[in-house]
Amino acid sequence: MKQTQTIPETFLGVGYTRDRAGLPLEAVRVPVPRPAADQVLIRVAASSLNPLEYKLADLNFIGRTPPVVLGLDLAGVVVAAGQGVSGVALGDAVAAMADLNGDGGWVATGGSGGEGGYAVAREFLTVRKPPSLSFRDAAALPMCFLSAFASLYPAVQAGDTVYIPGGGGGVGHLAVQMAARALGAGLVISSGSTPQSIALARQSGAQHVFNYKRDDIAAEIAKLTSGRGVDLVFDATYSEQGFVETAKTNARR
Ligand SMILES: NC(=O)c1ccc[n+]([C@@H]2O[C@H](COP(=O)([O-])OP(=O)(O)OC[C@H]3O[C@@H](n4cnc5c(N)ncnc54)[C@H](OP(=O)(O)O)[C@@H]3O)[C@@H](O)[C@H]2O)c1
Numbered sequence: 001m002k003q004t005q006t007i008p009e010t011f012l013g014v015g016y017t018r019d020r021a022g023l024p025l026e027a028v029r030v031p032v033p034r035p036a037a038d039q040v041l042i043r044v045a046a047s048s049l050n051p052l053e054y055k056l057a058d059l060n061f062i063g064r065t066p067p068v069v070l071g072l073d074l075a076g077v078v079v080a081a082g083q084g085v086s087g088v089a090l091g092d093a094v095a096a097m098a099d100l101n102g103d104g105g106w107v108a109t110g111g112s113g114g115e116g117g118y119a120v121a122r123e124f125l126t127v128r129k130p131p132s133l134s135f136r137d138a139a140a141l142p143m144c145f146l147s148a149f150a151s152l153y154p155a156v157q158a159g160d161t162v163y164i165p166g167g168g169g170g171v172g173h174l175a176v177q178m179a180a181r182a183l184g185a186g187l188v189i190s191s192g193s194t195p196q197s198i199a200l201a202r203q204s205g206a207q208h209v210f211n212y213k214r215d216d217i218a219a220e221i222a223k224l225t226s227g228r229g230v231d232l233v234f235d236a237t238y239s240e241q242g243f244v245e246t247a248k249t250n251a252r253r
Pocket residue numbers: 050051052143144145147165166167168169170171172191192193194195197198212236237238239241242
């Protein structure tokens with residue numbers, strides 16, 4: 001293992017200690033993990049709490065062995081690395097996603113926003129953080145970004161008409177940005193119900209944002225596409241009724 005500095009034996013994280021019904025969360029002292037050959041150890045500057053994590057604390061459906069520290073989405077500085085790591089260097093500022101069946105880096109003491117914890121992440125789930133992005137903003141990205149990325153690349157083709165329900169949600173607003181600004185979609189349509197999420201979907205690049213509680217979205221999309229429907233739908237709302245409605249908007253190419 002390559003390492004830059006003295007690393008403590010343990011840290012006080014935030015997580016759960018029971019298998020199921022792990023809420024409310026508690027402070028739990030855990031060993032600082034050692035990176036395997038394909039992993040880096042990150043001193044956490046900021047971590048975020050993905051909704052998945054408090055669901056895991058309640059249901060533990062991935063079968064993690066408590067105590068578990070939350071904060072899988074994180075950003076910080078690489079302080080140690082396994083022998084097989086070559087794309088990220090010690091001292092690099094990074095954003096990363098820790099393994100779903102392992103520990104995150106949410107620390108109970110120290111600075112605000114998770115600073116001072118330690119977590120391991122695989123090299124392929126670790127990227128160098130652009131200097132223009134704060135640690136705090138970078139820590140909000142990994143899991144939502146990867147979910148949008150894995151779904152849209154390479155499915156969206158330049159010029160496509162794309163419908164992304166819930167474009168003001170965590171995954172949705174990144175999917176809208178990717179489709180509209182990175183993949184060259186010709187038209188991005190979205191939906192939401194609250195003024196905040198509708199505004200965020202618009203700000204993210206959706207040209208039309210409908211209210212799924214009020215509008216007949218399938219009819220609106222039929223009007224916008226001369227009855228053809230959209231080329232691609234990415235529905236990250238996890239609403240069964242929403243899926244039924246969304247299926248009516250697709251052109252089936
Ligand atoms: N967060 C992650 O990293 C991640 C990763 C993979 C999968 N997922 C899954 O993806 C889903 C969304 O997660 P999220 O974190 O992005 O949640 P979120 O931030 O709560 O976003 C959900 C969005 O969906 C909108 N919505 C709800 N019902 C809708 C409907 N019938 N039609 C159109 N829009 C609707 C909501 O809009 P309003 O609030 O305006 O009603 C909200 O903006 C969840 O099922 C989650 O399990 C999440």
